[in-house]
Amino acid sequence: MSPAAETDPRPQRGQITLRSTQIEVAGTPTLLLSGEVHYFRLRRDEWADRLTQARDAGLDTIASYIPWIWHELPNGDLDLTGRTSPERDLPAFIDLCDSLGLRFLARPGPFVMAELKNEGIPDRIHREYPDAKPTGWDGRIAPTEDLDYQHPGFRAEAERWLDAVFEVLAPRQAPDGPVVGVQLDNEVGMLAWVSNTPHLNNAAVRAAGDPAQTLAFHQKLGLWARDDFADYLRHLESFTRDRGIAVPLLINVHGTGGGRGTTFPIGISQLAPAYRGRDGLLAGSDYYLGELTVQNVADLYLCNAILACVNGPDQPASSLEFEIGTGDYGDNLDALSSPESGVHKTLLTLGQGNRLINYYLLTGGRNPVLEGSGNDGIPRIAFTGERHGFAAPIDPEGRPTPAFDALAAVIKEIRSYEPILATGRQLTDDIGFGFVADHYLTEYVHPTATVRREQVDDLERYRGFGARDALGRAIVLGGYHVDAVDLQALADPESAWTAGTTAPEAPRTIVLGSPRTLSAKVQRWLADHVRNGGNLLLTGLLPDRDHDGTPCTILADAFGLSSAGVRVDRRDESGPYWPTVTGSLDADLRVSSAQLLQVPAEVDVLLREVGSGLPCAVQAQLGAGSLIFVGCDFPAAHLDNWHALFARFGVRPRVGIDADRTGLVTVPVTSEYGNLLIAVNVAPYPISASISVDGQQVQPQTTFPARGHALLRF
Known part of the structure; x- marks a missing residue:
């Protein structure tokens, strides 16, 4: 090795390969630990200081949004080389990263969010293409800065923008340069979801054949939106490859909110068909969970599991926005997260097989003045004022916070075990956590669709982590270790949802939080799974209809079960009612709801609802397997009873x-x-x-x- 090579500070160079859920750099499995540094929010003479702090903390990669709104000038010209402002010199920033021994992860949009005006899209696009604004329910224009991804004017302008960025990135990409990945757009579908504004501009959607208020229309709309997002992202994928970008492409999956992850699978449901099983693509989570506690630790664990379960065999899990810092996002002391919270989230996520984490936001900064900014009350690029990134481990003035010290310490620990964490897999119990993607097609509800509103309320209450999140917490805090199981892929391996991957193997025991809605194919597969010797722990309600509202009781019929109604907390003119259950699992335990059952004589009754005397939790046999149905929100704190339920299947934590x-x-x-x-x-x-x-x-x-x-x- 030459003396120059011995002192070369640059990161290991080489081909970036996604193989067997690992990220390889020049054939070596590697963890990519990245920090988000917004060069456009720092003076150019501050770049080296922030990058050096990142490197000294043990990070090996820098990520940044590349905002279209910042690099486009009022006359429509693009400046990516700093001729109008030194803070626009993108090549200089990437080259500086390289010289300091840091890789670079590019996030060029066209949408970037990041509290930027228009979500990072120049005003000109909205002025020149007013018909690109999506039309939602009953002809209402989207209240957000969303755009129709299929609009030819928007697509042409976005391609012009990306062409200019790729001219900078292509010659600097691995194996010979520092650029190791490029993100395709950002949080696609998020704006439509949070505003309940589906893109109804499309004639095919408007002509779906069912009235907009029906369940059938909403199901078709959700499936169409998936296809629409996949078409857009695959177009960007093809365009990016055609422009010579050969490094891995990344898709940012949104969905957490309010310190919880219960809605995160909505983003997976929206976007998985765009990336699952596609060579050279990987998905990254977008996690904002605040302080990690007994309330939301199961959210993190199960979201990691669900994100991984829809990947192809070579695709690693990753996180493209991994919350780090104080949590005081409003600069108002509304919240403070402990430094240990970021440490815990990091360790659990790496242990579950994530190979890339991008800490967001690593450094604060200042929003620059935006030339040509309209009369919107603030002449800057973003709506947060001058200072930005108040909660970052490195504050806007460049001072490290306690979160920075904790991050540096845990990265040092992680590096000691990097070979294990870069290649390892989680040891799991013989349990699969059931994931039903269509349970999360709940983005859109017509304002007058009462039946749809009731369906969504039911889905949100019982799906996934179970009523009151009890099922998820019982698994994670009860000491079990699980992979998620994509039940739709198992039940319908030829479907559009499964395209790009092969159906996974099913563990013997499957747990599923279920509302009334569950597709006929999944119901049939679950019944066959039990009949052939598997086990099913089902919590929530007895499924009795398909997603389009068609009655469907295949699963219940297989076990001879039927609904005798649901008792819920209430207070009305007849007085209050407080559902209580009792039986072999517990005595006189208050619950908020109880699914009452009519059952055959041979079924083993585990719990009865006290007021009616009817069963609400049972164990039933079918063929060589067994079902346990818990039709009440049995509290997670009663871990001994959850252990007893799993023990009935012969499952105990490893x-x-x-x-x-x-x-x-x-x-x-x-x-x-x-x-x-x-x-x-x-x-x-x-x-x-x-x-x-x-x-x-x-x-x-x-x-x-x-x-x-x-x-x-x-």
Whole structure:
């Protein structure tokens, strides 16, 4: 090796390959740990300081949005080389990253959000193409800055913009340069979802054949929107490849909100057909969960699992916006997250197989003045005022916060175990967490569609993590380790949803939180799974219709079960009613709802609703397998009873946690380089515990401090 090579600070060069859920750099499995630094929000003479801080914290990659609205001048010309402002010199920023030993991840939009005006789209586009504005319900124009992705004027302008960016990126991409990935647009479909404004400009949607208020129309609309987003992103994929970009392409999946991840699978439902199984593409999560606690730790864990379950065999999981910092996004002390929160989220996410994390936002800055800005009250590029990134680990003035110190410390720990974390897989129990993508086709509800509103309310209450999120918390805080199972892919392997991948193998035991709505194909597959020797733990309501409203009781009929109504909390003219259940699992336990059942005599009744005396939780046999149906929101805190339910299937956690309190969450990772147990205490109190894996002690009795963690080889 030459002396020059020995002192070369640049990151390892080489081909970037996605293989067997890993990211390889020049054939070596590698973790990419990135920080988002917005060059356009920093003076050029500040760039080196912020990048050096990122490198010194142990990061190896820098990501940044490349805002169209910043680089387009009032006359429509583009400046990406700094001829009008040094902060527009994109090549100089990327080259500086390279010289400091940092890779670069490009996020050029055309949409970038990031609190920018028009979500990063120049005003000119809205002025010159007013018909690109989506038309939603009853002809109403979208209240957001959304645009119709299929509009020919928007597409042509976006391609002109991306052409200019790719001229900068192409000669700087791996294997010989620092650019290791390019993101395709950003959070596609998010604006339509959060504003309940489907893109009804399209004649095919308007002519769907069913009145807009019907369930059938909403189902067709959701499926069409998936296809529309996939068509747009595949067009961008093709365009990007045609322009010589050969590095991996990334798609940012949105969906968290309010410190919770229960709606995150909506983004997966919207976007998975655009990337699943496609060579050279990977999806990244967009996580904003705030403080990690017993309330939302299951959200993080199960969202990671669901994101991974729709990938192809080579596609690794990643996170393109991984929340880090103080959590004070409004600069108003509305919230503060502990430094340990980012540490815990990092460790759990890497343990579950994420190979790339982009910490967002790593550095604050200042929004520059935008030439030609209209009379909108603020002459700058964004609507947050001059300062931006108040909550970042490095504040707008360049000062590190406690979150920065915690990040640097955990990255140092991670690097010690990088071979394991870059290649390993999670050890799981013989349980699959059921994911039904169409349960999350809930973005759109016609304002007068009462039946649709009731369906969506039912879906939101019972799907996924279960009523009151009890099912998800019982799994994660109960010490179980699971992969998610894409039930639609299993039930319909030839469907458009499954295209690009092969149907996965199903574990023996499947858990599913289910509303009344469940497709005929999934119901039939679940019944056959049990008949052939599998187990099903079903919580929520007894499915009785398909997504378009067609009656469907295939699953219930297979076990001889039928609904006798639902008892819910109420207070009306007849007085209050508080549903209570009792039986072999627990005595006189209050619940908020109970699915009452008519059952055959041979069914084992586990719980009855006290007021009616009717069963609401049962175990039933079918063929060689078994169903446990829990038709009430059985609380997650009763972990002994959840353990008893799984034990009826012969399932016990491989990781044994003998603890005095609830709140310890683990992820066991195995690889050819060794095994690692990640343990984090998300509780606000110390926990005394011993831990074993497959009966072998890993950690003798010890005290895990509040918000503490440990990395243990086994």
